[in-house]
Amino acid sequence: MAYLKLKEINKIYPNGFHAVHNFNLEIEKGEFIVFVGPSGCGKSTTLRMIAGLEDISKGDFYIGDKRANELSPRQREIAMVFQSYALYPQLTVYDNLGYGLTLEGVDEDVIEEKVNWVADILGLTEYLDRLPRALSGGQRQRVAVGRAIIRKVGIFLMDEPLSNLDAKQRVTMRSEISNIARSTGATTIYVTHDQTEAMTMADRIVVMKDGYIQQVGSPFELYFKPANVFVAGFIGEPPMNFIRGKVENGIFRIGGEPMDLRKKPKFDASKYEGKEIVFGFRPEAIELGEKENSFVVNGNVELTEMLGDNTNVYMNINEDRAILKIDPHDTPEVDSNISFSIPYERVYLFDGETEMVIDG
Ligand code: ATP
Numbered sequence: 001m002a003y004l005k006l007k008e009i010n011k012i013y014p015n016g017f018h019a020v021h022n023f024n025l026e027i028e029k030g031e032f033i034v035f036v037g038p039s040g041c042g043k044s045t046t047l048r049m050i051a052g053l054e055d056i057s058k059g060d061f062y063i064g065d066k067r068a069n070e071l072s073p074r075q076r077e078i079a080m081v082f083q084s085y086a087l088y089p090q091l092t093v094y095d096n097l098g099y100g101l102t103l104e105g106v107d108e109d110v111i112e113e114k115v116n117w118v119a120d121i122l123g124l125t126e127y128l129d130r131l132p133r134a135l136s137g138g139q140r141q142r143v144a145v146g147r148a149i150i151r152k153v154g155i156f157l158m159d160e161p162l163s164n165l166d167a168k169q170r171v172t173m174r175s176e177i178s179n180i181a182r183s184t185g186a187t188t189i190y191v192t193h194d195q196t197e198a199m200t201m202a203d204r205i206v207v208m209k210d211g212y213i214q215q216v217g218s219p220f221e222l223y224f225k226p227a228n229v230f231v232a233g234f235i236g237e238p239p240m241n242f243i244r245g246k247v248e249n250g251i252f253r254i255g256g257e258p259m260d261l262r263k264k265p266k267f268d269a270s271k272y273e274g275k276e277i278v279f280g281f282r283p284e285a286i287e288l289g290e291k292e293n294s295f296v297v298n299g300n301v302e303l304t305e306m307l308g309d310n311t312n313v314y315m316n317i318n319e320d321r322a323i324l325k326i327d328p329h330d331t332p333e334v335d336s337n338i339s340f341s342i343p344y345e346r347v348y349l350f351d352g353e354t355e356m357v358i359d360g
Contacts, residue, residue: 001065002026003187004050004155009059011045019045021211023059032181032188036198037208043191044159050189051157052076076155079148083160087132087143094128097146118146121180138169149180156181156188162197174200195235207231229355232280232348238312241322243279244352247272252279255317259295263344266359276352280360283312283325285346294341301332
């Protein structure tokens, strides 16, 4: 049985705004789940309903087999880390870490043992006597995480906990948080708008937009089997290239070049005759030149960016644009005309109206 279950959860704020629609999700014990999506999509609202900080307007939330809608945050046995973690400025790291346990009336000896355990996991041992103002942003963030894990609760909720850190600290904390979550066996729900964080940390990702779940899946599934244009464009950097156009006699044209869509096994050309579709391919899913079993496209190089491990090539293809990711050794001249090939199986086709995937 799932450990956490959200069934048809809705949030309608008192002003009438419907922020979350029919949210369904089952989470296994020990899973690391990431809610991701653009600002305002309802991630924090959903997390706050799970935490008990926000009423559930409609639907049922279960912890184990117990309906938990009416439980207080404390009864839910959760720990939370927010974006704006507030450490007590007048307390040392030791006291900040132990504060929650002190309030609960836990023995000093036990507190000491737990503080030392957490400090060890988070590399804070040598800072235990310091006040927060004498710590770096990353160290403060670790104290905030430590305060949450010290309670050894079963459920760990985090809302953009790394957003105040610089890029390098974020990378380090990303793996630290995943490691801690896994080693403590906690079930974690982590909110971010950063797709890289989602991809690197999650067992499963929930992609949201405008209060609706778009897709739930492993990072691999979301990347290679996106359900719709939104997910395909949201996951991946640079994002998937999309070219819109009409199907005529089973042919789709990119920059005037005919692509015979009958090469795509799941695409029913007759169903889409005269209709608009979206042709998608990832920047790295190409080869330069004209290859077998591929759609061949010609275009003009507008700009190249050499990034070290690859070069991003910005292409003009008549009215359309695309980004290609290639080996820096093959970087073409700006303003030259080049051909590239997209293997049939690496092309995604989406319905132009619903934007749902047809083949890919
Ligand atoms: P962000 O990444 O910006 O935090 P989010 O995906 O977490 O975004 P939420 O904070 O869940 O989004 O907000 C979802 C929607 O609900 C937004 O449009 C927001 O303006 C709205 N909203 C949030 N709180 C309230 C409130 N108390 N009353 C009315 N609407 C609200």
